[in-house]
Amino acid sequence: MEPLRLRAANIGAFLALLLLAPPAIGAPVDDLVAAAKKEGVIEFYAPSTLTPQGAQALGEAFNKRHGLSVKLNYHSSGGMTRDVGRLASLAAAGQPPDWDVMVVHDAGHSTLWLRKLHKPFDYRKLGIDPRVINFDNGTVVIANQFALQAYNSKVLPAQDVPKRWEDLLDPKWKGGKLGMGTATHHLARLATVWGEEKTTEYVKALAGQKPSLGRLAEIYTRLLLGEILVAITQLDEFIHRAKVTGAPIVFAEGVQPVIAPGVNAGVLKGARHANAGHLFTAFLTTPEAQEIWEKYQGQTSAFVPGTKSYKYAQGKKVLFMTQDQAEMVDRLTAEYGKIFGFTK
Numbered sequence: 001m002e003p004l005r006l007r008a009a010n011i012g013a014f015l016a017l018l019l020l021a022p023p024a025i026g027a028p029v030d031d032l033v034a035a036a037k038k039e040g041v042i043e044f045y046a047p048s049t050l051t052p053q054g055a056q057a058l059g060e061a062f063n064k065r066h067g068l069s070v071k072l073n074y075h076s077s078g079g080m081t082r083d084v085g086r087l088a089s090l091a092a093a094g095q096p097p098d099w100d101v102m103v104v105h106d107a108g109h110s111t112l113w114l115r116k117l118h119k120p121f122d123y124r125k126l127g128i129d130p131r132v133i134n135f136d137n138g139t140v141v142i143a144n145q146f147a148l149q150a151y152n153s154k155v156l157p158a159q160d161v162p163k164r165w166e167d168l169l170d171p172k173w174k175g176g177k178l179g180m181g182t183a184t185h186h187l188a189r190l191a192t193v194w195g196e197e198k199t200t201e202y203v204k205a206l207a208g209q210k211p212s213l214g215r216l217a218e219i220y221t222r223l224l225l226g227e228i229l230v231a232i233t234q235l236d237e238f239i240h241r242a243k244v245t246g247a248p249i250v251f252a253e254g255v256q257p258v259i260a261p262g263v264n265a266g267v268l269k270g271a272r273h274a275n276a277g278h279l280f281t282a283f284l285t286t287p288e289a290q291e292i293w294e295k296y297q298g299q300t301s302a303f304v305p306g307t308k309s310y311k312y313a314q315g316k317k318v319l320f321m322t323q324d325q326a327e328m329v330d331r332l333t334a335e336y337g338k339i340f341g342f343t344k
Helices: 008-020 027-039 048-066 080-092 106-114 165-169 196-207 216-225 236-245 274-283 287-297 308-313 323-340
Strands: 041-046 071-076 101-105 139-144 147-152 178-181 212-214 230-235 249-251 262-267
Touching: 027 274, 041 048, 041 274, 048 071, 048 236, 048 274, 048 287, 080 101, 080 106, 101 106, 101 274, 106 262, 106 323, 139 274, 139 287, 139 308, 147 216, 147 236, 165 196, 178 216, 196 323, 212 216, 216 230, 216 236, 216 249, 230 236, 236 249, 262 274
Parallel strands: 041 071, 041 101, 178 212, 178 230
Antiparallel strands: 101 262, 139 262, 147 230, 147 249
């Protein structure tokens, strides 16, 4: 199958041109704009770290770009793994989704793709380069996340900062000193280089350390309060939040491989405002949307030379999931959720 991610050397130039390109013109865009005007609303699911202010800025820029007055209703993530599962359950029961556009990591969209829960669209007609269109025309990549171990630099002594993933298996971390978020797909991705057997044994050993469990936002708060010493994985958007607010939460730099989920936007099957949703999804790749996303999320594409994410990835072993790995990562994500005790 065609990969979700290609190496930066192959696609960096194409994506750079994409972000600098003028807005697509022609009948497909005009038709979507007219349809979006009639629909008048977009139910928009995105990370909680975007904040209502960030979502408002995106909505205003979207309307300005297309001469619209569409209302963008922002639905803050309450836990992406949980919300993706809820969406799948609603679909199985024949219920429409709560949202039109969902921005979530590629593992979440893998779950939706495997269950045929996207509403595909030929985004190439809107000027989007096919190299950033994923899941059989179901989503478009808008940014990259980075996930690593994280800690409170004011609490954890420098000599105790982990240097390898395996360092967390030391008995000194037993009894709630570690924190594990619901994003078990982070660890599932390790199987793409370690293999399933080694990764599953590692996850079982981590669960044996009896980590404190919660959503990523809760794990971040516990790090701040010193209730836990190390987050098994945390996202760069929370590290960005810490930097903006002056909080001492940082990555355990040097640990490799670095997990790099792709942030994808896609319209959901059964969406009530699909036309506006497709237009907005394409908009999220534009320079003005990327600028807003970076301001509030601290994220950009790791495949556009010169961006912050591109620079961060240089010299590191970074795991970008490919479409042919989606089934395995989805399966292991569910299995690891059970091992840690998030699900039964």
